[in-house]
Amino acid sequence: xMRASKPWQGLKANFYGNNFLVLITVVLFIAIYVxxxxxxxxxxxxxxxxxxxxxxxxxxLIIIAAGMTMVLISGGIDISVGSQVAMYCMMFAYFxxxxxxxxxxxxxxxxxxGVVFGLVQGALVAYLNIQPFIVTLAGMFFAxxxxxxxxxxxxxxxxxxxxxxxxxxxxxPFGGYVNAAGVYQTPFVYLSVVLALVxxxxxxxxxxxxxxxxxxxxxxxxxxxxxxxxxxxxRTKLAVYTFNxxxxxxxxxxxxLFSTGGAVEKAQGFExxxxxxxxxxxALLTGGVGxxxxxxxxxxxxxxxxxxxxFNGTLANGWSNIVLAVIMSFFIILQSVFAYVRRRRE
Amino acid sequence: xxxxxxxxxxxxxxxxxxxxxxxxxNVVVTVATTGSPGPFFQISLTNGALNGxxxxxxxxxxxxxILAVGMTIVVSCSAGTDISVGAVMALSGAVSIWLLxxxxxxxxxxxxxxxxxxxAVGLLAAVAVGALxxxxxxxxVSKLKIQPMVATLVLYTGGRGIAKxxxxxxxxxxxxxxxxWLGNFIxxxxxxxxxxxxxxxxxxxxxxxxxxxxxRRTALGMNIQAVGINNKASRLVGLRSNRIVLVAYIxxxxxxxxxxxxxTSRIGGIDANNCGKMLELDAILAVALGGNSLAGGKFSLSxxxxxxxTIQALTTVLYSINxxxxxxxxxKAIAVIVIVVLQSPDLKPLLQRAGGVFRRLALSAKRAxxxx
Numbered sequence: 001x002m003r004a005s006k007p008w009q010g011l012k013a014n015f016y017g018n019n020f021l022v023l024i025t026v027v028l029f030i031a032i033y034v035x036x037x038x039x040x041x042x043x044x045x046x047x048x049x050x051x052x053x054x055x056x057x058x059x060x061l062i063i064i065a066a067g068m069t070m071v072l073i074s075g076g077i078d079i080s081v082g083s084q085v086a087m088y089c090m091m092f093a094y095f096x097x098x099x100x101x102x103x104x105x106x107x108x109x110x111x112x113x114g115v116v117f118g119l120v121q122g123a124l125v126a127y128l129n130i131q132p133f134i135v136t137l138a139g140m141f142f143a144x145x146x147x148x149x150x151x152x153x154x155x156x157x158x159x160x161x162x163x164x165x166x167x168x169x170x171x172x173p174f175g176g177y178v179n180a181a182g183v184y185q186t187p188f189v190y191l192s193v194v195l196a197l198v199x200x201x202x203x204x205x206x207x208x209x210x211x212x213x214x215x216x217x218x219x220x221x222x223x224x225x226x227x228x229x230x231x232x233x234x235r236t237k238l239a240v241y242t243f244n245x246x247x248x249x250x251x252x253x254x255x256x257l258f259s260t261g262g263a264v265e266k267a268q269g270f271e272x273x274x275x276x277x278x279x280x281x282x283a284l285l286t287g288g289v290g291x292x293x294x295x296x297x298x299x300x301x302x303x304x305x306x307x308x309x310x311f312n313g314t315l316a317n318g319w320s321n322i323v324l325a326v327i328m329s330f331f332i333i334l335q336s337v338f339a340y341v342r343r344r345r346e
Numbered sequence: 347x348x349x350x351x352x353x354x355x356x357x358x359x360x361x362x363x364x365x366x367x368x369x370x371x372n373v374v375v376t377v378a379t380t381g382s383p384g385p386f387f388q389i390s391l392t393n394g395a396l397n398g399x400x401x402x403x404x405x406x407x408x409x410x411x412i413l414a415v416g417m418t419i420v421v422s423c424s425a426g427t428d429i430s431v432g433a434v435m436a437l438s439g440a441v442s443i444w445l446l447x448x449x450x451x452x453x454x455x456x457x458x459x460x461x462x463x464x465x466a467v468g469l470l471a472a473v474a475v476g477a478l479x480x481x482x483x484x485x486x487v488s489k490l491k492i493q494p495m496v497a498t499l500v501l502y503t504g505g506r507g508i509a510k511x512x513x514x515x516x517x518x519x520x521x522x523x524x525x526x527w528l529g530n531f532i533x534x535x536x537x538x539x540x541x542x543x544x545x546x547x548x549x550x551x552x553x554x555x556x557x558x559x560x561x562r563r564t565a566l567g568m569n570i571q572a573v574g575i576n577n578k579a580s581r582l583v584g585l586r587s588n589r590i591v592l593v594a595y596i597x598x599x600x601x602x603x604x605x606x607x608x609x610t611s612r613i614g615g616i617d618a619n620n621c622g623k624m625l626e627l628d629a630i631l632a633v634a635l636g637g638n639s640l641a642g643g644k645f646s647l648s649x650x651x652x653x654x655x656t657i658q659a660l661t662t663v664l665y666s667i668n669x670x671x672x673x674x675x676x677x678k679a680i681a682v683i684v685i686v687v688l689q690s691p692d693l694k695p696l697l698q699r700a701g702g703v704f705r706r707l708a709l710s711a712k713r714a715x716x717x718x
Contacts, residue, residue: 077495128687128690128693129691130690133630133640138678138683141678141682142676144672145672152672275499284493318511321510325503329486336486
């Protein structure tokens, strides 16, 4: 791209590049959304409230998908995140309700636990060269089992400090609608969404503008070459998993603000939702390619589909999975076509 | 001495040691609870059926063994895992029941009281569905060059959804006695067991035997490994690597369907939400425990089978010390970590380096403490 003598050549190279996939995701999201606005006109699909609902129910996934994208870019994978989220929720619920722990202290403890969890996984991956899939599979089992160890019961959170954080709303003065009873509904986002979006931008900044971020892309693009360029690949991998552990704990906290309770079955399949978001957002599991912002739109596409099925009301809940699978097929086939075109051009 | 070294270097040595350790753990727990190791090895014949912990372990591990066989082939030739097998189990089970009963809706869910089509047709349909799912996965992996995990993520997400739509979101039941034969015992009309060994063990043994014979007696086994070690090179020497990968995925799908048939037969129905849930991970674990690299290439079928039985034996011992099903994964995780860390080739140099650091520290401490 840099060598392009004429500006449009760079543009053309970019056309088949990764950013184009992100663009397609964005366009697809807008298309589905606008379709929803027209199809469900009478159900206020198009109101800002309805859009904010999607964010309000997914603050955890936004952060975890961003972390997952980073791990995928580094050429690894972390399938333990769903179980970890369940464990953090249970930690919050159990220690605050049954042990009267302070809410803010618990946030700190959970974040530290996440860092340690990530550090151990990262050390096993980087320094013992065990496949990330196996390490994080063990992490997944460990966290899920630990959740049941902490408490097999379902615990609802009632802690006043925590609930104040969970219910903190930020209202927007426009874009609402008048409901059937004639009351104006002010659109709002929860504090957790704001935290999630700030976190997302922070991860994007780290991945784009820091040496660490570029090292991650380099390691994922080709470990051997990265090492020859002088990147400490082992330390980079360790840092990736540790950072992801932190992000997972943060995402778990945000998820807990939304779900306000702990249970063994919480956040099941979360890791696959995160991977699906990253794939829809243009990340490759082979590493080196991906974009944190793309994964955010991946989350939005998934959420919109679920919303569609829910708004319809007559379809079995299996359909949202089927539609999601179809959309994922579309994206991976598209990726494959682009890869083919790129190979042909070279 | 050299013979001992040759033994410990054998690729099945480590998986076998793991299995023996877990069995030993079973024995220890049995001794601790009953006072003698006898009950663990006891095999009794009641009502024409063999009973006992060892039989139960083998019986319960049948689905996992079958899944692990398919998974081994897929891992070997495509250096990736098929994470859709659990969903394919549910889907093929749901389709076969739907076909057998042809969708007669009773008050709560489908109750199939008599077959509309012959039983064999239902089973064949299930295997066909599994193979079709495998073909889709294989097409994505071999033709479109999509990483196996992403390719199979599609059916992982959608397969259970289709199963739910086929089953109409209900838990379908089959009330025909013969439907339960495959997951339990083959019985005559009066409910007497005709075969003392659980049918699932036969099916698993048959799948393993047929696969092993085909892979050994034909060049297929070698070709699969060749493709796994270097796809491009094997294509250049004249192997149709794409087709081999495709066949591997179809085979894996069919294995998942057979496992699905056993699982639905065990409970006499299909629960699309829970049939084969998380079993894909156990299957991958079985492959890894069997000493196979998840990066593809050389594989050992017997290793995977041993791995699958090990997982089931571990589950049995944990249940017997009152670990709940929810807590079970924690202990599984610890076992996995211990096993893979011990298997890691990077462990030895790391320990040596750590040992060197300690020795140097001790040496410098001695020097510092000595005469100045």
